[in-house]
Amino acid sequence: MSGTDSPASNRRRQALLIAAFAIAYGLLATFVEHSYYLLILAVVPVWAVMGLAWNLLSGYSGFVSFGHAAFFGLGAYFVALAQIHWGLSPWFGIPCAAAVGAVAGLVVGIPTFRLRGHYFALAMLAYPLALLYVFEWLGYQELALPMQREHAFAYMQFEDHRIYVWLALALMVGAMVLTSLVERSRFGMSLLAIREDEAAAEAAGIRTLAWKLKAITLSGALAGAAGGFYAVVLLVVTPPAVFGMLVSAQALIVAMFGGVGTLWGPVIGALVLVPLSEVLHAQLGSIVPGIQGVVYGVAIVAVILLAPEGVFWKVKDMITRRRATQAPAGTRAGAVVAALPARSRHADGAIVFEVRNASKAFGGIRAVRDVSLQVRQGEILGIIGPNGAGKTTLFNLLNGFIRVDAGRILLEGRDIAGRRPYEICAAGVGRTFQVVRPFRRLSVLDNVVVGAYVNASTDAQARRVALEALAQVGLQNEARQLAGALANKQLRLLEIARALAGKPRLLLLDETLAGLGAGEVEEVIAVVRNLAAQGITIVIIEHTMQAMVRLVDRFVVLDDGALLAEGLPEEITREPAVIDAYLGKRWRIANA
C-alpha cells in the first residue's frame, strides 16, 4: 500500500506482473490435452474471481460476507434461464449476470449494512439459503444448458476446452485489474479506513455507507459474472451447486488463505486449494465422499490458527516489526520546542461555534445536561472536568456520533445537530479521540490521506494536503511507517494531522495531552498553539488542569454532565466549586 516507489511505477509493475501471470497460465493450458485437467484449469480462475469478489467487499471493508453464493447463484441461473427461455447467448448473458449480481448486491446491501460484525455475517448467510429453497420450489432442481451444435461459438460452446481456460483467465484478469484500480484509489483507501475503524473514518469525513454500498455492488457484479461463466463451463446448474454454503465458503477461504485485503491473495488461494481439492476428490471421492469440504475446512482452520489474516499480512507485519525495532530510538532530546507565540485574548472575535442547551441521556443516566457554550474565532477553549463528567459525550454530540435529545449545535450560524459525522466533518469540524483511533494497518501518510479526501477533488491533491498536514505536526519523517508502530505522542500528533487534512475551521481535541511525559506535553502544546495562530479555532478536553492553564484562552468546567463554571484560567483555578470537584472539599478546608 505504502510502497517505496511512486504510485505510477507501482501500477506499471503490478500490470506487468498480472500480464506475465496471465500469459504463463494461458500457455500452460495449450500444453494440456486431458479435458478433466482443462476443466480444473478453467475452474481455478472462476474461484479466484469469487475470491476477488469476496475480497473486494470483506477483505477491504472488513464486513465479512457468508453469502456470496447468492450473487454467484443468481448469475448462474440467469445465464441458464436466459439461454433456455430467450435463447440469449452467454456472450451477452454473462455481462447481464454481472448486472444481476450488482443489483442483488445493492438490494442486499441497503438493509444489511445496518448490521455490523457477526450479525452482518449471519444475515448474509441467510440470503443464499433462502434462495436455494426458492429455486428448488420453482422446479429448477437441475437446469441443463441446451446444446447448440449449429452455433457453437455464438453460444460459447467450444470443442476445444482450452478456450474456456482462456476466457476464464480473461475474466480473472479483468477482476484483478478492477481490484487493483480500486485498491489504489480513494475507493479502496476509504474501505480500508472503514475496516480499521469505521467511526474514526466517518469522523474523518468518509461517507462510509456510500462506499460500502459501492463495494457490495461491484462485488456482487464480479460474483454474478463468475456464476454465469461457471454455468457455461459445467453446462448444468443445480441449487446446491450454486447457492450452497460451500460456494460462499470457498470464496471466503481462497481469499483468506492467500491473504485478506490483497490483490494476489485470492489468486494464490485458488491456485493452491482448487486443484488440491479437485484432485483429491477425483482420486478419493468414491472412498471419502465430501473430501473437498474437508480440505477447505482444514485449510481455513489452519489459516486461522497459524496466520489469522493470511500469509501476506503475517509476512508484512514481521518485516515491519523488525524495521521498527531497528530504528534508532529516542530522538526526543533533539526536538526543539518552538517559542510559543504570545496569545491574545479573543473576547471580541466572531462566534464560530455555539452550543445551545444541549442534553443527552443514556437510559436513566443524564450524561449531558443543558450545556451551552460559545467559541470565538481563533480561540482555544479548554473543557475540563473529572472523569465521567460528560466531556467525551459532549464531543460525540458535537461531531455527530450521537444525536442530542434536545438543544442546538450551531457552526457559523448553521444548525448541524442531527447531521452525520462525515457531513459535520465536511462542514469544517475535525476531531481526535481520547483513546487514539488510528487506522493501524495503514501507513502514517495514508492515515492522513484518508482525512484529506473530504476536501480534495483529486487523489493527488489529497496526498499533497496530507503531506502538508504531516509537516505541520512534525511527522514528515514517519510518513511511511505503519500507524500501529507509532508511540503515544506520535499517535496523538497523527490524529491531529488526520483531522487537519480535512481543512477544518474548528478542531475538537479529546485529551490530546493524556499520557504524555512533561517534555512531550510541551511539544504538543506548541503544535496546537501554532494551529490556533493560523486561525483554526480549537476546543480541547483535558481532565487535568496543569498544562491547560498555559494553553487555553478560556475554560469551561463540566461536572456530572452540567456546566459548573466558565472563565479565564486565573479565575477558574480560584473558583470554589471547581476546587471541590477537583481537589475535594476536605483539602480546601484543611488548607484554608
Next chain:
Amino acid sequence: MLEIDSLSAGYGLVPVLNAVTLRVKPGEFAAIVGPNGAGKTTLFKTISGIVRPTSGGIRFDGRDLLAVAPSARPHLGIAHIPEGRQVFASLTVLENLQMGAYTEAGRRAWKENLEKVYSWFPVLAQRAKAQAGALSGGQQQMLAIARGLASSPKLLMLDEPSMGLAPTAADEIFERIVSIHSGSGLTVLLVEQRVAEALHFADRGYVLEAGHVVLEGSHDELKSNDRIRQAYLGM
C-alpha cells in the same frame, strides 16, 4: 506485603509502565496518584494478571505472583476493585456479593462478611434483590467495594473509587474506605485522580507519571512537597 520490583508492561509496542518499584506494608494505606494515562490502571491490571509484564517482578506475602494464574490470585487474598466499578449488571446485588465470596476464605466467612458489609453499606441490604445495573453510580461503587470485601481479602486494591461520582457521593465513599481501613486493619492500595484527598488519607504515596514513579514518600513528605503542590494542587 506487596513488593513490586522494576516492573515494566505495555500494550503491543507501546510501553505503559517503566521500571516501577513500590512496596506496601501490612496494614498500610498506600496511594498511587498521577495524571490520566500515567499507567495507574495498567499497574493494577498487571498485579491482577490481566496485563502481562514485559519485565520485573511482583511478590505478594513473599510469594511470586507472576507464577500464579490471574484467576487464582484473588484466592491468595487480593481484592481488586476495578476502575469504573464493573459490577455484574445483570446479577442481583446479593449475587454480586456471592461472586465476591467465590474465594475459599470468602465462602467460609460468608455470614460474618455479609453482616459487616451490610453494616458499612446499609443501602445494599435494602436493595439486595435489585439488579446491580439498576443502582446509582455511588451505590454501584459501594457494591463493588463490598463485593471485594466479601472475599475476606488481605489486600484491597481500589482503582479510582471516586470516578464519575458527584463530589458528595465521592466524599461518602472516601469516608467509608477510611473507616473500613481503620476499623479492620486491612491493607489498602488506592489509585486516585483526586490527588489531594488521596494523599490526605494515605500513609504513603507514590506519584506516577508516564509510567515512571517520579516521587514517593510518606504522608507528610508529599504534602509539603512543592512540586506536588504546584502540579496537582494548583497552588
Next chain:
Amino acid sequence: MAQFTENFLQALVAGLLTGSIYGLMCVGLSVIFGVMRVINFAHGDFMMLGMYVAYYAFGLLGIHAVFGATVGPYVAALLAGPVIFLAGVLVHRLLISRVTGMRGNALQAEGHYAQLILTLGLALIMQNGGLYLFGSTPVSIATPLASNAWTIGPLVGDRVEIFVNQGQTVAAVIALIVVLAFVAIMSRSRLGKALRAAADNPEAATYMGIDVARSHRLAFGFGVAITAIGGGLLASGISFQPYVGLEYVIVMYAGVVLGGLGSVSGAFLGGLTIGLVQQMSTLFLPNQLQNTAIFVVFLFIVLLRPQGLFGTALRRT
C-alpha cells in the same frame, strides 16, 4: 371454514411441539452466545452429531434392546448430551479457546472474526467428514410413538379433529424438562452464577477468582450438549443426513436473536416462536418454502432490531 380451523389448530399443535424442541436447541446456542459472545457456526453440526450419537446408541449400543422401541429413543437422545459435552469441551480446548476470550481480544483488526471463520471451517469438516463416517443416506430412529397420535375432538359440531403425535409430545415434554433443569442450574447454583458473572464481565469475574477460560469451556460444552439432546429428540421424528445442521443453524439463530441475547428463557420462547412460524407457514406457503419463511423472519428480526443485540449504538462512541 371448519377445514381451515382444523388446519390452523393442527399447525398450531405441530408448531408448539416442534417449537419446544427448537426452543431447547436455541437454549444451547444462547448459552454459548451469551457467555462467550461467540457465534458458533458449527452449532448445527454438533446437533447433527447428537442425532447420530442417538441413532447409533439406539441401534448399535443396544439401547433398543434394553429399553425397547418406545422408551429407547429418548434414552438415546439424553445420552447424546454427555457425549457431545465431552466433544464440545475438547473442541473448545483445542481450537476455539485459541481465538476467543482474553486471547482473542489481543488479536488485532480481524481477530474479532477469527472465531466466526474458525467455526465455519469446523462446520465444513464436520458436515463433510460426517458424509464419510455416516454416509449420505438419510436415516431416522424408528419409534412406534412417531406414527401414533392422540385424537382431540371431534370439536365444533363433529367437524374438527386434531391429531397430536405421541412421539413429538413426549419429545416436547422432555425438552421442557431439560430446559427447566438447566434454568435452575443457571439461576441457583454456584456454577451457574459464576458462568453468568463470567458472561456479564469477564474481567471483573477474574478479579473474583473465577477462571473465565474454564467457564467458557464449560459453557461451550453445555451449549452443544443441550442442542445435541434437542437433535437426539428430533432424530426420531425426521430423517436426517450429515448436512442437516445447516438448515437448523439459521433456525437456532433466528430463535436466539428473537429471544434476546443471552437470555435462556428468551431463547426458549424464541425457538418456540420459530417452530410456530415454520408450521404456520404451511397454511399459506408450499411445504418447500417452510425454511425460506424462517430465513425471511430471521432477516426481519436482525434488520429491525439490530440495536440491543450487540450494543452497536454504544460501540460507535
